[in-house]
Amino acid sequence: xxxxxxxxRHRLVVxxxxxxxxxxxxxxxGAGLDITLIDRRNHHLFQPLLxxxxxxxxxxxxxxxxxxxxxxxxxxxxxLMAEVSDVDVTVREIVLTDGARLGYDSLVLATxxxxxxxxxxxxxxxxxxxxxLEDATRIRRMILTAFExxxxxxxxxxxxxxxxxxxxxxxxxxxELVGIxxxxxxxxxxxxFRRIDTRDARVMLIEAGDRVLSAFPDTLSDYAAGALAxxxxxxxxxxxxxxxxxxxxxxGAERIACDTVLWAAGVQASRAGGWLGAxxxxxxxxxxxxxxxxxxxxxxxxxxxxxxxxxxxxTPVPGIAPAAKQMGAHVAKILQAxxxxxxxxxxxxxxxxxxxxxxxxxxxxxxxxxxxxRGALAxxxxxxxxxxxxxxxxxxxxxxxxxxxxxxxxKNAARLITRPDR
Ligand SMILES: Cc1cc2nc3c(=O)[nH]c(=O)nc-3n(C[C@H](O)[C@H](O)[C@H](O)COP(=O)(O)OP(=O)(O)OC[C@H]3O[C@@H](n4cnc5c(N)ncnc54)[C@H](O)[C@@H]3O)c2cc1C
Numbered sequence: 001x002x003x004x005x006x007x008x009r010h011r012l013v014v015x016x017x018x019x020x021x022x023x024x025x026x027x028x029x030g031a032g033l034d035i036t037l038i039d040r041r042n043h044h045l046f047q048p049l050l051x052x053x054x055x056x057x058x059x060x061x062x063x064x065x066x067x068x069x070x071x072x073x074x075x076x077x078x079x080l081m082a083e084v085s086d087v088d089v090t091v092r093e094i095v096l097t098d099g100a101r102l103g104y105d106s107l108v109l110a111t112x113x114x115x116x117x118x119x120x121x122x123x124x125x126x127x128x129x130x131x132x133l134e135d136a137t138r139i140r141r142m143i144l145t146a147f148e149x150x151x152x153x154x155x156x157x158x159x160x161x162x163x164x165x166x167x168x169x170x171x172x173x174x175x176e177l178v179g180i181x182x183x184x185x186x187x188x189x190x191x192x193f194r195r196i197d198t199r200d201a202r203v204m205l206i207e208a209g210d211r212v213l214s215a216f217p218d219t220l221s222d223y224a225a226g227a228l229a230x231x232x233x234x235x236x237x238x239x240x241x242x243x244x245x246x247x248x249x250x251x252g253a254e255r256i257a258c259d260t261v262l263w264a265a266g267v268q269a270s271r272a273g274g275w276l277g278a279x280x281x282x283x284x285x286x287x288x289x290x291x292x293x294x295x296x297x298x299x300x301x302x303x304x305x306x307x308x309x310x311x312x313x314x315t316p317v318p319g320i321a322p323a324a325k326q327m328g329a330h331v332a333k334i335l336q337a338x339x340x341x342x343x344x345x346x347x348x349x350x351x352x353x354x355x356x357x358x359x360x361x362x363x364x365x366x367x368x369x370x371x372x373x374r375g376a377l378a379x380x381x382x383x384x385x386x387x388x389x390x391x392x393x394x395x396x397x398x399x400x401x402x403x404x405x406x407x408x409x410x411k412n413a414a415r416l417i418t419r420p421d422r
Pocket of ligand 1: 015016017018019020021038039040041043044045047048049050051082083084085110111112113130131172173270303304305306319320321322324356
């Protein structure tokens with residue numbers, strides 16, 4: 001394609017190759033735009049299975065795919081690995097961390113969310129959250145190293161601390177993580193160690209609210225609490241952690257020595273709102289117009305976890321992958337309509353298919369509105385849905401085999417301890 005032809009085309013910059021950004025790019029196939037997709041990482045990450053990479057069931061390559069490779073057949077898309085640090089809306093340019101600038105005619109910001117420690121940022125050093133592949137491999141290292149350390153320690157306080165695991169926050173990520181850690185300690189690892197009994201491990205789930213998985217109906221939430229307790233998870237609801245350091249956590253007046261603390265309690269939107277000088281909510285999400293554009297800047301859209309959007313009934317659209325994908329597809333539709341000369345603002349409508357959460361081996365809950373599922377049936381629905389949404393047959397087959405190996409034979413394959421800096 002001639003360079004002049006490309007330059008004459010409408011320049012769309014999409015920042016973020018996650019669920020929202022990637023869907024937007026995919027939906028614009030054949031639309032005749034000159035698209036640049038920018039991400040600070042070289043891969044698209046399937047975050048819903050991150051906890052399995054963090055807990056030795058899957059390896060990182062099974063849940064992430066190079067963006068460049070995914071888009072190799074799209075002559076209209078240029079993929080750049082770079083980090084955006086600002087947007088200059090007056091001259092319509094994005095600014096990269098190395099100072100480079102890139103002009104746009106339309107801009108889509110799909111930069112997702114990050115952890116929030118509610119102002120206690122020093123906790124991040126001791127209690128990592130789970131958002132990236134690096135987080136997952138760090139958490140896997142922390143969990144496996146704790147068992148290794150315990151094997152070498154004499155019986156006593158230090159060994160007990162090594163065998164104590166605390167997960168803060170009982171939303172889907174916390175419940176999923178804690179279920180698999182309990183499974184590892186109580187069922188998968190015992191035969192691998194000689195000096196310790198890994199079944200002695202104390203696996204705690206701590207939640208400031210009064211229920212686990214509080215976004216689910218009471219009956220499912222109660223079932224989840226029972227299923228986790230049956231797996232040996234110690235539930236502490238209605239209790240907020242007040243301190244976290246290298247030796248453990250404090251809950252009210254109680255001090256608990258523990259080597260492994262994982263954070264699953266809060267999220268904060270990416271910094272896109274600050275780049276735009278836009279109005280944001282408490283979680284930093286940009287208040288967008290009904291068509292997902294930024295008020296005053298119809299050429300800029302914010303989607304996915306970075307956008308504060310409500311459905312027709314005024315209920316906030318949840319920060320989940322299907323919502324981000326629907327927003328990406330919606331913006332693609334608007335851009336195509338505009339290129340055809342139709343500027344009518346088209347409000348975004350979110351269609352919620354249902355909510356799912358797993359609780360370790362063969363237990364899950366599913367909320368499809370009037371239909372509630374729990375136990376093994378919900379787990380199968382969850383498994384099939386996730387296999388379906390993975391990218392490419394190779395990943396589907398590989399993940400299905402890893403699950404079969406892990407669940408039927410009770411041996412998790414991805415148990416290597418790696419250190420990036422050694
Ligand atoms: C552990 C975990 C489990 C989850 N489980 C589920 C689940 O079971 N079901 C479900 O539906 N949802 C789940 N979610 C939520 C879901 O993953 C998110 O809602 C979804 O990823 C949001 O899509 P997004 O496009 O807004 O952002 P993301 O998918 O997070 O993508 C954002 C992209 O932007 C890039 N980026 C960020 N900042 C910059 C920058 N400054 N410059 C360049 N690139 C940048 C990032 O590298 C990333 O690739 C889970 C999330 C996590 C963390």
